[in-house]
Amino acid sequence: MSPVAADPFTMRKGGRMSPVAADPFTMWHPVASVHDVPYRHVYHGQLLGRELAVWRADDDFVNVWENRCLHRGVRLSIGSNDGTELRCQYHGWRYANRSAGCTYIPAHPADAPARTICNRTFPTVERYGLVWSGEEPVGDPPMIDVLEAGTPFGLRNLPVNASAELAVLHLRDHRFLPSDRLGAGSAEPSVEMSVDSADEYSVTLTATDGAGRSSSGSGSSSGSGSSSSTPGSSSTAVFFVQPVDSGRCVIRGVLAETPAASEQTAVLRHHAVELNRLVGAIEAEAALLPAPEPMVPVLQQVPLNLAEVPEAPSGRQAALRVQVRRKWETAAGVAAFELVPITGVLPTFQPGAHIDVHLPNGLVRQYSITNGPGETSYYRLGVKLEPDSTGGSVCLHETVREGDVLAISEPRNNFPLRRDSMRTILLAGGIGITPLLAMAQALDRMSLPFELHCFTQSAGHTAFTDVLDGLGDSVVRHLGLPPDETVAEIRRLVATPDEFTHLYVCGPGPMLEAARREAAAAGWPDDHVHFEYFKNTTEIDDSSTFEVALARSALTVTVPSGSTILEVLREHGVPLPSSCEQGACGTCVATVLEGEPDHQDVYLNDSDHQAGDRIMTCVSRSLSDRLVLDL
Amino acid sequence: MRICEAGRLAMIKLYDYVLSVNCYKQRLMMSILDVTYETVPVDFFPGWEHKGEEFREINPLGHIPVIDDDGYILWDAHAILVYLAAKYDPSGLWYPTGDPGLLGETASWMLFAEGTTNTASAARLCVNLGYDFDLEACQAGAHRLFRVLDEHLWFRERSGGEWVCSGPHPTIADIALFPDVVLSEEGGISRLDYPALRRWTDRVKRIPGFEVMPGIFPASPGR
Numbered sequence: 001m002s003p004v005a006a007d008p009f010t011m012r013k014g015g016r017m018s019p020v021a022a023d024p025f026t027m028w029h030p031v032a033s034v035h036d037v038p039y040r041h042v043y044h045g046q047l048l049g050r051e052l053a054v055w056r057a058d059d060d061f062v063n064v065w066e067n068r069c070l071h072r073g074v075r076l077s078i079g080s081n082d083g084t085e086l087r088c089q090y091h092g093w094r095y096a097n098r099s100a101g102c103t104y105i106p107a108h109p110a111d112a113p114a115r116t117i118c119n120r121t122f123p124t125v126e127r128y129g130l131v132w133s134g135e136e137p138v139g140d141p142p143m144i145d146v147l148e149a150g151t152p153f154g155l156r157n158l159p160v161n162a163s164a165e166l167a168v169l170h171l172r173d174h175r176f177l178p179s180d181r182l183g184a185g186s187a188e189p190s191v192e193m194s195v196d197s198a199d200e201y202s203v204t205l206t207a208t209d210g211a212g213r214s215s216s217g218s219g220s221s222s223g224s225g226s227s228s229s230t231p232g233s234s235s236t237a238v239f240f241v242q243p244v245d246s247g248r249c250v251i252r253g254v255l256a257e258t259p260a261a262s263e264q265t266a267v268l269r270h271h272a273v274e275l276n277r278l279v280g281a282i283e284a285e286a287a288l289l290p291a292p293e294p295m296v297p298v299l300q301q302v303p304l305n306l307a308e309v310p311e312a313p314s315g316r317q318a319a320l321r322v323q324v325r326r327k328w329e330t331a332a333g334v335a336a337f338e339l340v341p342i343t344g345v346l347p348t349f350q351p352g353a354h355i356d357v358h359l360p361n362g363l364v365r366q367y368s369i370t371n372g373p374g375e376t377s378y379y380r381l382g383v384k385l386e387p388d389s390t391g392g393s394v395c396l397h398e399t400v401r402e403g404d405v406l407a408i409s410e411p412r413n414n415f416p417l418r419r420d421s422m423r424t425i426l427l428a429g430g431i432g433i434t435p436l437l438a439m440a441q442a443l444d445r446m447s448l449p450f451e452l453h454c455f456t457q458s459a460g461h462t463a464f465t466d467v468l469d470g471l472g473d474s475v476v477r478h479l480g481l482p483p484d485e486t487v488a489e490i491r492r493l494v495a496t497p498d499e500f501t502h503l504y505v506c507g508p509g510p511m512l513e514a515a516r517r518e519a520a521a522a523g524w525p526d527d528h529v530h531f532e533y534f535k536n537t538t539e540i541d542d543s544s545t546f547e548v549a550l551a552r553s554a555l556t557v558t559v560p561s562g563s564t565i566l567e568v569l570r571e572h573g574v575p576l577p578s579s580c581e582q583g584a585c586g587t588c589v590a591t592v593l594e595g596e597p598d599h600q601d602v603y604l605n606d607s608d609h610q611a612g613d614r615i616m617t618c619v620s621r622s623l624s625d626r627l628v629l630d631l
Numbered sequence: 632m633r634i635c636e637a638g639r640l641a642m643i644k645l646y647d648y649v650l651s652v653n654c655y656k657q658r659l660m661m662s663i664l665d666v667t668y669e670t671v672p673v674d675f676f677p678g679w680e681h682k683g684e685e686f687r688e689i690n691p692l693g694h695i696p697v698i699d700d701d702g703y704i705l706w707d708a709h710a711i712l713v714y715l716a717a718k719y720d721p722s723g724l725w726y727p728t729g730d731p732g733l734l735g736e737t738a739s740w741m742l743f744a745e746g747t748t749n750t751a752s753a754a755r756l757c758v759n760l761g762y763d764f765d766l767e768a769c770q771a772g773a774h775r776l777f778r779v780l781d782e783h784l785w786f787r788e789r790s791g792g793e794w795v796c797s798g799p800h801p802t803i804a805d806i807a808l809f810p811d812v813v814l815s816e817e818g819g820i821s822r823l824d825y826p827a828l829r830r831w832t833d834r835v836k837r838i839p840g841f842e843v844m845p846g847i848f849p850a851s852p853g854r
Contacts, residue, residue: 032826035785035788035826036826036830038830039853039854040833040850040851040852040853040854041829041830041833043826043829044822044823044826044829045823046823051823058854078848080848080849080850080851081851082851082852083851083854087851089848156782156785156786157826159823159824250824264789265786265789265790268786268789269786272782272786276782
């Protein structure tokens with residue numbers, strides 16, 4: 001380091017800092033300090049004219065987002081951080097930790113926001129007690145040698161009504177005392193300041209006590225070391241200047257060494273006083289300059305895939321690659337899996353959603369995501385071993401191991417949860433707990449009343465008990481009930497329907513049939529009873545032959561016996577998504593414009609079947625000679 | 632709550648206007664102290680009822696809030712807070728008369744709150760209700776005070792303190808300051824530069840018994 005007096009500044013105030021200015025839009029800048037982002041708070045920040053909402057989730061991930069709700073542009077910084085999601089204060093849209101995907105739109109009765117609705121996020125790194133981000137930063141945030149080698153200690157940040165450039169100029173003249181010279185003696189220490197380094201957005205200064213400097217001086221004294229045995233004290237501080245806007249900045253100071261605990265308050269006070277003085281001088285000078293035009297950030301355009309009808313995916317898409325991070329037995333015969341992304345962030349899911357898992361043996365199976373809100377860094381599945389099944393669960397139980405890579409589809413939600421009902425009853429039979437577990441956690445987080453009834457053979461057969469325990473009294477366990485008592489219990493639970501209560505059922509076929517029957521007998525309207533089958537056990541009759549006309553595609557095809565609508569349409573190049581391909585999951589639905597469907601699925605309820613305006617193209621057929629679909 | 636001779640509940644009457652920060656301070660304090668009260672709506676805007684002859688019989692200064700506690704009439708928002716806390720807070724923590732140092736701090740920050748009311752909340756009256764104040768002067772004055780308060784609260788946090796005064800419990804000074812601060816954006820005063828002030832508003836919102844008014848939103852539950 002060089003003393004100020006020798007070669008203080010190569011530039012004059014008002015001059016440019018460097019002949020080639022770096023592009024601030026590709027640099028990392030501090031946008032908050034760690035004190036600014038406690039749990040359950042949303043920090044209101046700004047960088048280069050763009051407002052930011054910065055918030056720490058309970059898993060310690062710090063989110064730096066555009067400070068606008070995608071709905072009406074309301075500032076998210078007035079929203080609430082519930083530890084897993086950020087909720088916009090105006091209309092209650094919710095956005096997930098990490099992905100910023102929208103998880104909930106209150107006005108959407110079926111709670112089905114497009115997965116593609118995603119707030120704009122900016123990269124985040126925590127370093128030196130500061131949260132770093134940037135518009136399109138290249139590489140990593142700067143490594144500062146004195147801070148890497150030291151024990152960084154954050155000073156109070158000071159907002160300044162002046163440009164970053166002017167603040168940096170003044171900072172080079174900034175003065176402070178070494179930390180251990182504060183309040184030590186009455187004599188004013190003689191302090192030398194030096195500028196160790198400076199660039200457009202930071203200045204590193206060292207304050208050295210005069211006595212120390214002379215003791216470590218250039219050998220003018222030939223005396224023994226005894227007279228200089230007291231080492232001169234010095235403190236180094238790095239002042240980062242965050243360009244908030246063209247005429248505003250924040251000075252974020254970090255001392256290289258953390259003072260002793262007993263001295264910290266005095267050190268912080270000293271720097272606050274000195275920096276306040278500095279800010280006064282900077283702002284006095286800025287007030288004489290013409291006010292610069294505020295920067296105008298480019299707001300994110302509505303993504304094209306929201307503005308246009310997206311191209312329909314065809315078939316079973318295995319768009320994602322995930323790794324099995326953890327596999328464990330969560331209950332007798334039930335394996336749990338935690339799947340983490342190999343790169344990037346997993347797509348946002350809503351409670352009730354499932355994914356297709358493409359298994360090493362070539363089979364494709366659907367499993368519900370059991371995660372609660374905010375658990376966005378992995379998908380957790382529960383898989384029951386069904387030895388007499390066609391090999392999906394056996395493969396997952398016996399072949400797939402921790403570390404394996406699996407191909408999965410993006411989450412799809414055909415079992416959406418309404419979050420506008422006053423009360424929700426969830427009935428889970430055995431492994432049917434999986435989608436309902438995600439729902440229960442979402443309702444719990446939003447403080448919406450619910451009951452989760454788990455029917456299992458025994459406590460040892462109850463999966464995810466750790467999660468259930470966290471849901472407290474809302475969970476009721478029904479252990480080891482024989483079928484007739486299970487039906488009696490369900491009858492009791494659904495005895496009093498009302499228009500404010502919704503019922504969700506997932507479990508084995510007989511239990512599900514019983515629940516639907518009991519609910520209907522008790523007078524529940526069909527649209528208040530929601531269910532998801534594991535599989536379709538209906539015997540499919542594919543003997544009919546009929547004609548399918550596609551209204552939009554201007555195409556008419558014949559579906560012969562032995563083929564499905566889905567297969568024939570694909571042969572003709574009409575893309576349709578599908579998942580379970582047995583009439584249970586609801587993915588391949590098409591709208592019926594004319595004709596009488598021959599329903600063979602278990603996804604639609606009785607009212608839907610009677611209405612006849614939707615059809616599951618993987619199993620259902622036509623009773624009329626001709627069916628017109630809205631495709 | 633006291634029972635009068637007729638068996639009727641004796642209840643504090645608050646002459647109230649729902650959008651007034653100074654009336655909200657009383658509602659907030661009584662909600663936190665779990666004091667039952669009834670409101671007497673005053674048509675502050677656009678009726679100017681508080682300036683009318685009838686209301687001046689209650690408060691000759693012609694302003695609200697005013698309370699009538701079983702015949703005891705008191706006006707001036709910050710004075711009413713003193714009275715409510717002194718009378719209805721059995722813990723003695725909201726208005727700490729037992730601790731001279733803390734009491735002095737409380738009085739000092741109550742006077743500071745007169746400043747925030749006359750700047751930040753005055754700016755809000757200009758913007759929302761068309762009052763003829765010098766808006767720019769109000770805004771600049773509020774920024775000067777907010778800078779001081781933000782630094783104060785930042786240092787309070789560093790020593791483990793959550794509230795404006797140095798005790799471990801909030802005081803009426805927090806109640807007096809909170810509405811002026813939290814509604815400042817309605818007066819065009821951004822709190823972007825005052826992160827410690829913003830964190831403090833979250834803490835006030837988590838005081839048991841907290842209630843909102845239009846423009847103020849509840850905080851998420853603490854961790």
